[in-house]
Amino acid sequence: MPELPEVEVSKRIIKPYIFGYTILYTRVYNINLRWPISNELIHIKNQIVIDVIRRAKYILLELTNGFIIIHLGMSGKLEVLHKNIDPGKHDHIDFVMNNNIIIRYNDSRKFGSLIWSHKYNLPKNILNLGIEPLSNDLNYNWFCNNIRNKNSLIKPLLMSTKWIVGIGNIYANEILFASKIMPTRIIKTLDDDEVKILIYNIKKILLYSINLGGSTISNFSCNQFTGMFSTKLQVYGRYNSKCNECTNTIKVIRMNNRSTFFCDICQK
Numbered sequence: 001m002p003e004l005p006e007v008e009v010s011k012r013i014i015k016p017y018i019f020g021y022t023i024l025y026t027r028v029y030n031i032n033l034r035w036p037i038s039n040e041l042i043h044i045k046n047q048i049v050i051d052v053i054r055r056a057k058y059i060l061l062e063l064t065n066g067f068i069i070i071h072l073g074m075s076g077k078l079e080v081l082h083k084n085i086d087p088g089k090h091d092h093i094d095f096v097m098n099n100n101i102i103i104r105y106n107d108s109r110k111f112g113s114l115i116w117s118h119k120y121n122l123p124k125n126i127l128n129l130g131i132e133p134l135s136n137d138l139n140y141n142w143f144c145n146n147i148r149n150k151n152s153l154i155k156p157l158l159m160s161t162k163w164i165v166g167i168g169n170i171y172a173n174e175i176l177f178a179s180k181i182m183p184t185r186i187i188k189t190l191d192d193d194e195v196k197i198l199i200y201n202i203k204k205i206l207l208y209s210i211n212l213g214g215s216t217i218s219n220f221s222c223n224q225f226t227g228m229f230s231t232k233l234q235v236y237g238r239y240n241s242k243c244n245e246c247t248n249t250i251k252v253i254r255m256n257n258r259s260t261f262f263c264d265i266c267q268k
């Protein structure tokens with residue numbers, strides 16, 4: 001499933017081809033994605049793309065009178081085509097641009113979505129999102145003011161979009177290992193140094209993955225740009241393997257129904 005780094009990589013790949021250019025029209029091959037593709041999207045004509053933004057795991061294309069909000073779901077991909085190619089079975093929508101580029105949405109499992117939103121009426125699931133982990137909003141003071149004293153377990157909180165967006169299961173596991181913090185720790189037991197190192201690693205690991213092109217878990221790729229982060233995983237998916245730091249065996253438990261990997265020597 002694409003997580004924040006993969007979505008950011010997708011945004012960076014398409015942005016140079018659409019930012020400031022005009023969507024001449026769309027070609028919709030299949031309206032039945034997670035939600036049906038709306039008439040506004042089907043009938044778009046000559047709309048300039050004013051901005052291309054990532055918010056959590058959404059890509060927002062800002063047009064003059066609204067947004068196209070894209071979620072890649074489990075297997076969605078945005079492809080940049082330099083010439084028209086006949087659509088395949090899993091190609092669902094084309095954006096035909098005025099620079100001879102076609103942006104094609106491909107999604108084999110069809111859990112992704114492309115929805116239209118008027119400018120001042122963004123959906124609640126966008127408006128109610130927590131802060132962006134790579135922005136300056138996530139810092140020591142914010143952490144102390146908002147979540148430091150909570151009785152919650154650290155890993156589910158890191159994954160909750162109510163507070164910080166875009167840290168999915170893979171990255172939550174890796175961030176906690178790098179920070180030497182057990183996923184089962186209660187947040188208010190973290191000391192000052194642990195809070196600082198946790199914030200540092202959230203940013204470092206997400207950026208590292210973006211720079212490597214995301215992770216390839218669950219067939220992520222965008223224009224054959226395949227993520228390398230999966231080869232760098234320290235704990236995720238490594239049950240019973242040796243810890244790279246101490247040679248202890250990596251353990252796994254279920255937390256909130258998600259596989260949670262850790263080293264119980266390195267992590268406290």
Ligand SMILES: [Zn+2]
Nearest residue numbers: 243246263266
């Ligand atoms: Zn270890």
